[in-house]
Amino acid sequence: MPTDDLVQARARALSSPLRLRILRLCLHESRTNKEIADILELNPATSLHHVRTLVGSGFLAAEEPRRGNRGAKEVPYRSTRQSWGTRIPDAAPLLVDTFLQEIDGLEPQEIQVIRVGLKLTEETQKEMLGRIREIIEDYAMREAEPGGVATSLFLAHHLDVTGNK
Numbered sequence: 001m002p003t004d005d006l007v008q009a010r011a012r013a014l015s016s017p018l019r020l021r022i023l024r025l026c027l028h029e030s031r032t033n034k035e036i037a038d039i040l041e042l043n044p045a046t047s048l049h050h051v052r053t054l055v056g057s058g059f060l061a062a063e064e065p066r067r068g069n070r071g072a073k074e075v076p077y078r079s080t081r082q083s084w085g086t087r088i089p090d091a092a093p094l095l096v097d098t099f100l101q102e103i104d105g106l107e108p109q110e111i112q113v114i115r116v117g118l119k120l121t122e123e124t125q126k127e128m129l130g131r132i133r134e135i136i137e138d139y140a141m142r143e144a145e146p147g148g149v150a151t152s153l154f155l156a157h158h159l160d161v162t163g164n165k
Helices: 004-013 017-025 035-041 044-056 090-103 122-140
Strands: 060-061 076-079
Touching: 004 076, 017 035, 017 044, 017 090, 035 044, 044 060, 044 076
Parallel strands: none
Antiparallel strands: 060 076
C-alpha cells in the first residue's frame, strides 16, 4: 500500500499536461529525452526535468542506454502504464487542457467527436460510465498491435446545467 507521501508525489507528477503528453509519447515507443524535447518543441533541459520527475515517481522507466548518431550515450524511456489507475485530484481541468494541447494543430477531419445529451438517473449514469470504463480499460491494457496507429481517446461526462432548468 503506497504511503500518503508517495500518493501525493505521484499525483504531483501527473499534475502537468506536459508530463501527461510525455507519457503518451512514450506509451508505444521508447524515446530519448532529445526525441521528447524535439517532438514537444522544448528545451532539452526542460524536458529532462519532467522526464526525471516521471522516472522518480515510477511512471517512466529508463531502458538500456544506446549510442546515438554521433556516438553519444542516449537513454530511451518507456511508459510503465502506472498512470492509468492513478487518481489525480481535480483532474478534469488538467485533462481537458492536455487534450486541447494534443489536438492543437490537427485538421478537423483528424478528430472524431461524439456529443450527446442524456437524461438518466444517477444509478443509470453510474452503470453507463462503468460499462464505458470497462471497454476502455480492455483496450488500454492490450499490447500495442504491430502496424497499429497510435491514437488517443478523451471522454468527458458532465452535468448539463442548461438542460436542468
